[in-house]
Amino acid sequence: MAPKLYQELEKYVTDLEKKASSFPPQLLVVSAFAAGAIASIGVVRIHGRSFKRIQNSDWITPESFEKKRWIKGVVLSVGDADNFRLYHTPGIGWTWPLKFRRVPPTPKEYKNRTIHIRIAGADAPEAAHFGRVAQPFSEESLAWLSDRILGQIVYCQLIHRDQYARIVANVVTKRRFLPGSLFGESLALQMIKSGWATTYEQAGAEYGKWGKEEFLKAEIGAKALRLGMWKDGIQGETPAEYKRRHAQTENAPVSKRASAKTTTASNSSRSFLNKIKLW
Numbered sequence: 001m002a003p004k005l006y007q008e009l010e011k012y013v014t015d016l017e018k019k020a021s022s023f024p025p026q027l028l029v030v031s032a033f034a035a036g037a038i039a040s041i042g043v044v045r046i047h048g049r050s051f052k053r054i055q056n057s058d059w060i061t062p063e064s065f066e067k068k069r070w071i072k073g074v075v076l077s078v079g080d081a082d083n084f085r086l087y088h089t090p091g092i093g094w095t096w097p098l099k100f101r102r103v104p105p106t107p108k109e110y111k112n113r114t115i116h117i118r119i120a121g122a123d124a125p126e127a128a129h130f131g132r133v134a135q136p137f138s139e140e141s142l143a144w145l146s147d148r149i150l151g152q153i154v155y156c157q158l159i160h161r162d163q164y165a166r167i168v169a170n171v172v173t174k175r176r177f178l179p180g181s182l183f184g185e186s187l188a189l190q191m192i193k194s195g196w197a198t199t200y201e202q203a204g205a206e207y208g209k210w211g212k213e214e215f216l217k218a219e220i221g222a223k224a225l226r227l228g229m230w231k232d233g234i235q236g237e238t239p240a241e242y243k244r245r246h247a248q249t250e251n252a253p254v255s256k257r258a259s260a261k262t263t264t265a266s267n268s269s270r271s272f273l274n275k276i277k278l279w
């Protein structure tokens with residue numbers, strides 16, 4: 001059988017050589033050039049998509065949002081409890097880019113070299129900003145997120161750019177022994193299940209493949225078990241209510257704001273006098 005197979009293979013190669021010799025040399029040159037060009041374009045596209053590092057948020061193109069592209073990187077810092085800074089590490093797999101690409105160890109080194117990610121679907125207690133007092137449990141929520149992702153590799157599906165120039169993304173963390181975004185767990189869902197965030201329901205809300213119902217179900221479960229920010233009950237102000245209240249106050253006419261401040265000061269004085277009386 002083997003000699004017969006070799007004979008058939010030899011005959012096939014001879015036929016190919018005869019057919020090739022019948023083509024004009026110019027056509028063969030053009031064909032070879034075209035094949036080389038196609039291969040080069042393919043290599044460039046693969047490199048651009050899989051191996052070219054995105055320096056910062058400004059480098060993300062509208063096409064990436066349209067295709068809801070997935071990118072991978074290392075979390076170098078956590079801001080509030082629903083956003084962080086990602087250092088893009090392109091390539092395949094969860095760990096190999098770290099072996100070949102040096103990740104900047106200090107803020108000075110990675111300044112302007114990270115992508116500001118806003119976690120889609122989750123709304124965490126607000127930290128103190130712009131003169132606003134921090135919400136209860138904002139520090140605990142931030143600590144939970146930092147412990148979960150700081151220094152870790154995560155996958156981000158790019159959704160859109162928000163009004164603060166942050167990149168809203170579905171974020172997944174890896175499951176043990178299973179690499180890739182397809183096998184990851186939703187970071188937003190993990191936060192909500194643990195009681196450290198509510199479901200984000202404002203304009204432009206995005207829930208990925210899990211859907212809004214899954215997020216709301218996770219929030220109901222956390223409230224029932226009194227986890228995280230719900231440990232004292234569900235009567236507290238949600239992040240959405242907190243932002244709405246401050247937005248109404250800040251957008252109100254100056255006279256109303258002054259009146260609100262006077263009322264607050266008056267209430268504080270009255271409370272102080274009552275304490276003196278009781279004492």
